[in-house]
Amino acid sequence: MQGISICGSVASPHGANCRRACVARNSLRLPYEINNAVTHGAYSCHWHMHKLHKNTNGRRMNATVRTNARWLFGGEGRSSDARLERSESANEDILIFYFQMDLQTRIQYALNIEQFDVAKQLREKLTEIETEIIRQREARRGSSKTEAQDKSLDLLRVRADLQKAIDSENYALAAGLRDEIAKLEAESLAVSAKALAYQNVKYAFRLGQKVRHKVHGYRGVICGMDPVCCESKSWMETANVEKLSKGPNQPFYQVLVDVYVDPELLVAYVAEENLSAAEESEKGRFDHPYIEFLFYGEDTAGDFIPIKQLREKYDQPRYEASGDENDNDGDTSS
Structure with a gap:
């Protein structure tokens, strides 16, 4: 930051x-x-x-x-x-x-x-x-309604300038403005699509859920999520995000990686299409230094129970595993 x-x-x-x-x-x-x-x-x-x-x-x-x-x-x-x-x-x-x-x-x-x-x-x-x-969150995520509105206003302004250039027969300026309009239209479309993704996102995985990476095979635990990839362009290039079938326009998750699998990986940022829910047989011991302050413990299904502050950070509801309805995770509100 x-x-x-x-x-x-x-x-x-x-x-x-x-x-x-x-x-x-x-x-x-x-x-x-x-x-x-x-x-x-x-x-x-x-x-x-x-x-x-x-x-x-x-x-x-x-x-x-x-x-x-x-x-x-x-x-x-x-x-x-x-x-x-x-x-x-x-x-x-x-x-x-x-x-x-x-x-x-x-x-x-x-x-x-x-x-x-x-x-x-x-x-x-x-x-x-x-x-x-x-x-920083706004800078990373962007795509707010305000940003979309700003792009629309920029388009109106440049189109007005284009009409003035045509009226004054300044065709060289008009050609440049047409290129600028094309660029703004593409940016406006991308911003609108990203904003729509934030409004309508549906996550396949939840906070605290144990998962397995479909490609690399390691076990992990979900501790954060974004509706779309919010990493830098350089990170996306390194991680080959464009080669994903859904590219960057899908949910991405912060995933804690078991330190016994790879003590140097620690936290991965993974596309939804590359994750699957862990099988019951895979929900054994999981070790990571961040577990103790992000989660209360494990539920009856073997997944972790996120603390209230973590749920509030991502606006996620409290999840009740079968058999946990009467358990108290330290939070009485949903």
């Missing part, structure tokens, strides 16, 4: 030896360490990701989770086609979401201990972050 550096702490499993970790984006820094009373002890570790200590086939895997996009995506390792779909912007989006929740928790804690000046400062930082997130 342009213009923001957000700093927090990464804690050990026992709450000691906290270290600073940042997602650095250009020049604006928004540190939110406030003082020892707030940032140390059990509170500072409440929302923080811990070291993973997992056993697989009798072997222990020790991995330190660092909230640093460069570490996550800049390391050396064997290349694979699957890694063409890894997305630094999707990873940063998840981390920014984590820091938002962390700031909200810090604000509440500051209020609880009556540090009102601190709470005010944190609110201001949170407002800055949320404003920038909205701005």
